[in-house]
Amino acid sequence: MGQNQAAHASSDDVSGEEEFDPIGTLTLIAIYFVILLLAWVYIYYIEFLGRDLVVVG
Amino acid sequence: MHIHAYEKLWLAASILLILLLIGSVTYGAVGPGVAMVSDSEPPIDAQALDEDDRFSEPRVEQVGDNEYVAYVVAYQFGFEPSPIVVPENSTVTFYVTSRDVIHGFEVAGTNANTMVVPGEVSKITVKTDDRQEYGLICNEYCGAGHHVMEGKVNVVSQAEFDERNSGGDDA
Incomplete structure (x- = not known):
């Protein structure tokens, strides 16, 4: 369906390019991205740097 | 495009x-x-640790203002000295080597963790915080007694550290 939409848009007119609007995919990726950010902040800054005996040399 | x-x-x-x-x-x-575990230490003879200045007598030594070194020997199945006693709020450099097979040196629940290879000296420097007793475990399978190979790293108050050390000198 996405292909059809894209093909349709390109053959139809140039201004219709943004007709293909995968808002669901964008939302999903945004959610994954936020999870990734939070996980990284937790793992690196809280779990790793917050532990005792940080190796400094 | x-x-x-x-x-x-x-x-x-x-x-x-x-x-x-x-x-x-x-x-x-x-x-x-x-920082990473340093690989700058020159190799030593694992068969002759008893003739080595640092490892013939595994110990903790003060080397500077609030700076200490711990010479640790890992063996099947334990660590020397046991426990490793270091003062709180100080900088401690561990020099760890093995006299037999490959061991691990992991201060449980902390970032102090290195492999211990016979003939090589692993050097890690850590900053200690408040008084605490840490477990010390071997995390490389080293033989039949691997699961019982453990030690202790005791971070004690400066006074207690001094007391232990002066007591050790007198004895």
Whole structure:
């Protein structure tokens, strides 16, 4: 369906390019991205740097 | 070439993520001073540790103002000295070697963790915080008694550390 939409848009007119609007995919990726950010902040800054005996040399 | 607006968005987001990852590792190295286990120590003869200045008598020594070194020998199945006693709020450098097979040196629940290879000296420097008793475990399978190979790293108050050491000298 996405292909059809894209093909349709390109053959139809140039201004219709943004007709293909995968808002669901964008939302999903945004959610994954936020999870990734939070996980990284937790793992690196809280779990790793917050532990005792940080190796400094 | 036309790139969809959303595609630009998640390209930008992934570049941002990469910069964040590199940035936080750089911050860790520059800010808190996180470092790797040093590989600069020259090799030693694992069969002759009893003739080595540092390892013939595994011990903790003061080398500077609030700086200490701990010479530790790992063996099947334990660590010497046991326990390793170091003062609180100090900088401690562990020199760890093995007299038999490959061992691990992991202060449980902390970032102090290195492999211990016979003939090589693993050097890690850590900053101690408040008084605490840490477990010390071997995390490389080293033989039938691997699961019982453990030690202790005791971070004690300065007074207690001095007392122990002066007591040791008198004895």
